Every structure is written in C-alpha cells, then in structure tokens.
Amino acid sequence: MAKPYLSLESVGKSFSRGAASTEVLKEIDLKVERGEFISIIGHSGCGKSTLLNIVAGLTDATTGVVLLEDKEVNDPGPDRAVVFQNHSLLPWLTVYENVSLAVDKVSRKTRSKAERHAWTMHNLDLVQMAHAKDKRPSEISGGMKQRVGIARALAMEPKVLLLDEPFGALDALTRAHLQDSVMQIHATLGNTVMMITHDVDEAVLLSDRIVMMTNGPSARIGEILDVPLARPRKRLELVSDAAYIRCRQAVLKFLYERHRFVEAA
Ligand SMILES: Nc1ncnc2c1ncn2[C@@H]1O[C@H](COP(=O)(O)OP(=O)(O)O)[C@@H](O)[C@H]1O
Ligand SMILES: [Mg+2]
Incomplete structure (x- = not known):
C-alpha cells in the first residue's frame, strides 16, 4: 500500500494547569491522501482546533506524531498554511500587501520581483479579489477578508491547507459563495485540505471524507464517513440527491443521537 501523504499517529493532547491535567484528545489516528478534502466535525469544545493546531505545528502533541510526506511535524511551516475563522490580515497593509508579504517570505530566493508580483495577483484572481487589491482590511466585507x-x-x-471554521463568522449567502469558491479552487489546484466545521451541510458538500469526533474530554475519532458524491458538486441539485441525504443523515445521527452535546456547567 502507498504511504499516506499526511498521517496522524496516536495523537493525544493534555493541557495542564498547576497539578490538574485535562486530556482533550486521545489516540487520534488518521491518514489523509494527497489531494483529499477532509472535514473534521464535532461539537464545540471537543478539540477540533487543538487537533488542527497540532497539524499546523502551533501546538505540540502530548503523545503520538504527525507525519507529512514522512517528515515529522514539530513547528509551523509554509507547507501547512492555516486560515482561521476570524481573518488575521494585517490592518495597516493593503489586500495586495497582505498577500505579497507571504509570497516574499516563501519565494524571495526562488522568484524574481516580477514573478512574485504575478504570483500575488494570480492568487488574488483565484479568490476573485484582484479588483480590491489596494483596499485595506477595514474597507472590505468579512467574506472578502476571508477570501484574502x-x-x-x-x-x-502549502502541501496541506488547514481551515479552522473559515466561514463560521459569515452570513449564509456569503458562506455559500465562499464554499463554491473553495470547491472550485480545490478542483483546479487539487490541494490537500483539512477543514474544521460544525456545519453538517458544509461538511457533506465539500468533503471526500468526514471525520466525526466524539465529545471531550478525551475526544477520539468516532466514525469516518465517505462522501461518494461526484464532482463538480452543485448545491441545488444535491438537495434532492439520495446519496447526499444519506450522508447528511449519517452525520446528524452521529452528532445528535450518538454523541449529543452536553453543555458544560
Ligand atoms: N491552551 C489551552 N489551555 C488549556 N485548555 C485549552 C487550551 N486550548 C484549548 N483548551 C481546551 O481544550 C478543549 C478543546 O478546545 P478546542 O480545540 O478549541 O475545541 P473546538 O475547536 O472543538 O471547539 C476545550 O475544553 C478548551 O477549553
Ligand atoms: Mg475551534
């Protein structure tokens, strides 16, 4: 069997405060293929962001390892780019400068100035934001900020694109537009994507597989669902598609029957 592109092996995480320690994640095993779009779904507080941050190298795992192309992940790096729910653009830079800063950082040595400019514009084009390149973050909408x-x-x-509820703060229509853009980009570029969401429809629409997490503490992977829907996917047609409905029900059942959210006191 071919080696997995991204591999999480017995990943666990405990946070300690003083003498007390809470185990948030326990023995997470997951193999992701190159080009795969994976969603991680689970109730609030179960440890999804913690898991993503471990893959990003922003948080250390307490046990286990993350391997990307057979190399152990220990630090953040440009091969694993993260998009958070609340944009993290630098407010004093323009849209163009926010992207070109990252481009300069990763390719100052490998691309000429003209090539870096072209690459910055190419990526703004991909998310349909070239028209706003000279605006500052305060002058554009929330959806546009997420696009940037x-x-x-x-x-x-990046080898892996990590998305932590990237559309979570957006209204439903903007969210739908961005989901369509992400699907189109994934179809064009074939990126490997790990996306956190708590939106069932979003998970089914975008993913090749949905990783469903049990409630914490000591959250684990409860089930992994294959989403056997052909691409390109069209949201309007899927609404009445039997396979789509089946997937949606499987996730709902997992989240609302088998692993119901119990609000912490
Ligand atoms: N730095 C930290 N220190 C202590 N506890 C943390 C820290 N980060 C997260 N936690 C705890 O870990 C659990 C999972 O958090 P998180 O990964 O953000 O969940 P999710 O993204 O699924 O909502 C929560 O109970 C949270 O309070
Ligand atoms: Mg989170």
Missing part, C-alpha cells in the same frame, strides 16, 4: 486570507494561504503553495 485564503489567497494568502494558497500563495504559500
């Missing part, structure tokens, strides 16, 4: 964040991440040509 995605352009910045893509411009680094």
